[in-house]
Amino acid sequence: MAVYIYKAMTKNGLIVKNKVESVTKQNLINMLKENDLLPISINKVPYLHKKPHTKKKKNINEAEYLKSLNTTEIEETNKPSTKERIKMYLAQTQKITQRDLVVFTQNFYLLKKANFNNIHALRTLLDSTENYIFRQIIEDILVGVESGENMYTTMEYYEDVFPYIYVNMIKVGELSGSLTNSLEQAVKYLDDTNAVNKKLRNILIPNIIQFALLIVMLVVGTLVAIPAIQNVYDELGTKDTLPAITLWFQDVMNVAIKFWYIPVLILAGIAVAGILYIRTPKGKYNFDYFKYKAPVFGELIFALDFSRLMKAMLLNLRNGMRIQESMEVSKNVVKNHVMRAMIETSINNILIGSSWIEPFEKSGLCKSMITEMLKIGMRTDLTEMMEKLVEYMQIDIDDIMTKIMKALPQIVYSIVGVVLIFFVIVVLVPCIQVYMGNFLFSAYLD
Numbered sequence: 001m002a003v004y005i006y007k008a009m010t011k012n013g014l015i016v017k018n019k020v021e022s023v024t025k026q027n028l029i030n031m032l033k034e035n036d037l038l039p040i041s042i043n044k045v046p047y048l049h050k051k052p053h054t055k056k057k058k059n060i061n062e063a064e065y066l067k068s069l070n071t072t073e074i075e076e077t078n079k080p081s082t083k084e085r086i087k088m089y090l091a092q093t094q095k096i097t098q099r100d101l102v103v104f105t106q107n108f109y110l111l112k113k114a115n116f117n118n119i120h121a122l123r124t125l126l127d128s129t130e131n132y133i134f135r136q137i138i139e140d141i142l143v144g145v146e147s148g149e150n151m152y153t154t155m156e157y158y159e160d161v162f163p164y165i166y167v168n169m170i171k172v173g174e175l176s177g178s179l180t181n182s183l184e185q186a187v188k189y190l191d192d193t194n195a196v197n198k199k200l201r202n203i204l205i206p207n208i209i210q211f212a213l214l215i216v217m218l219v220v221g222t223l224v225a226i227p228a229i230q231n232v233y234d235e236l237g238t239k240d241t242l243p244a245i246t247l248w249f250q251d252v253m254n255v256a257i258k259f260w261y262i263p264v265l266i267l268a269g270i271a272v273a274g275i276l277y278i279r280t281p282k283g284k285y286n287f288d289y290f291k292y293k294a295p296v297f298g299e300l301i302f303a304l305d306f307s308r309l310m311k312a313m314l315l316n317l318r319n320g321m322r323i324q325e326s327m328e329v330s331k332n333v334v335k336n337h338v339m340r341a342m343i344e345t346s347i348n349n350i351l352i353g354s355s356w357i358e359p360f361e362k363s364g365l366c367k368s369m370i371t372e373m374l375k376i377g378m379r380t381d382l383t384e385m386m387e388k389l390v391e392y393m394q395i396d397i398d399d400i401m402t403k404i405m406k407a408l409p410q411i412v413y414s415i416v417g418v419v420l421i422f423f424v425i426v427v428l429v430p431c432i433q434v435y436m437g438n439f440l441f442s443a444y445l446d
Contacts (some may be wrong), residue, residue: 004028004044006038015040044139096134096161102190104129104138105166109183118145118179137161138411150174165189166309168332172312175329178318185311199405205410214419221427222246222253229430246426292365296407300400301336302365305394308333309343314386323382324350338363367396 007017016037022028025042027097032039104125111121122142129135137158144154152171155162166186173182226246233241241247255261277283292302312333316326324347331343342363346356357378361371370389377385 004042006032006042007040008032009040010038011036013300017218029362040125043143055174096131098190098194100129100131100134101161101166102187102194104134105190109180112180112183118151134161164335165333169308170314172315172333176316176321176326178315178319179226181315183353189308196401203405203408203412207409207416211416211419214416214423218419218423218427219253221423222250223257225431226250229433242430243425243445249426285337285341288339291336292338296404296411300397300404302339302399303393304395305334306360306366306370307390307397309339310386310390310393314383314390315404317383317386323356327356338365359369 003021004025005019007015009015009275020028022031025044029039035273039106096326107125107128108121111124112118116124119142122138122145126135126138126142129138140158141151142156145151150171152167152174155167155170161165166189168187169182170179171188173179176182226242227250230242242250260367278287292298294301312330313323313326316329317323321329327343327347327350331340334340334343342359345359349358350356357371357374360366360374369392373389373392374382377383377389
């Protein structure tokens, strides 16, 4: 059942406050009246999604539940039926999917475009949301907005539902007064992310399955088929032997099985050392720099981060912010420490009167076209030039994606092909030799 916090007045004029469970808000109002209490306010306690029990709910963390001496203990008279309990339990076990977030963002954008204010839009979305868990989170956001908070402050609390970049897009929109434009960007971000993930899954998953099956066949063939073939050779007394590479791989597998704990410990040690290193400031920076320089995906990751930064800055500049202020507000749309370091250096350059474009230019990560467009914008109209820059970067990102989608299958096929060739040489060749029966002539002559 839902939990409500109520404030009511007794016959003697005493204000009481308490927290109770009730099926609906109306049921609670009826019960209060039956107990001679006049309801003043009734607020539903938002559901806290996947958070530690030690952390208070976002929008009631300052509420104090006063137990008055005259507070009447209220007992629920209308108990829900077993069917209702089962239905409520199943609703509470629902997971929030990416689709739920996309639908919420699209509908919110359409409502804002129709000049709904945030409270009206959230109430409309609350009534139309079917997912029980997500509905409770939207209600928590609504409670925060009604109390004067920005939406992003509540969204940050539900980091397992709202991605970091998504939250900061909303933050830029709220702080710059361009929430509708930010929601449009958020919709595009979610759609693009889903499209890219779908393409990658279509390419990678079938090949990963093939790769895993080949590895299993290679190991099983080496441990089962090869010893069986060797036994046939030994029983017939033939001088023929298995291929040298087959015998070598068999020895490797036998040693790996006998001393399995050594490679496991080595791999575990490497993984732990890597995680601990990445958690250090220097490790985070180097790992994020590696992301930008990584083969295949590095160029795309940088282009996406820089494009998000430019789009966020453009929203702020359109609303009259200065460059420094727009960068301060926009920097959180990027999580990469290398990009954040360049942004901080740019802000410091502005303070001392130097060029804010220089850190991006000297990084060696930005294309010369990008920095030149920004320089021209500083001499003419920066807002207009950044609009053209965003369009250019979107075309560039599309080109990079096209190249990756062409190259990635070839890379994956090459890896699978190497494993397949190795499997043929190590396992299938000895099996073919047995099938052909050439070793029988050698055994007969002996």
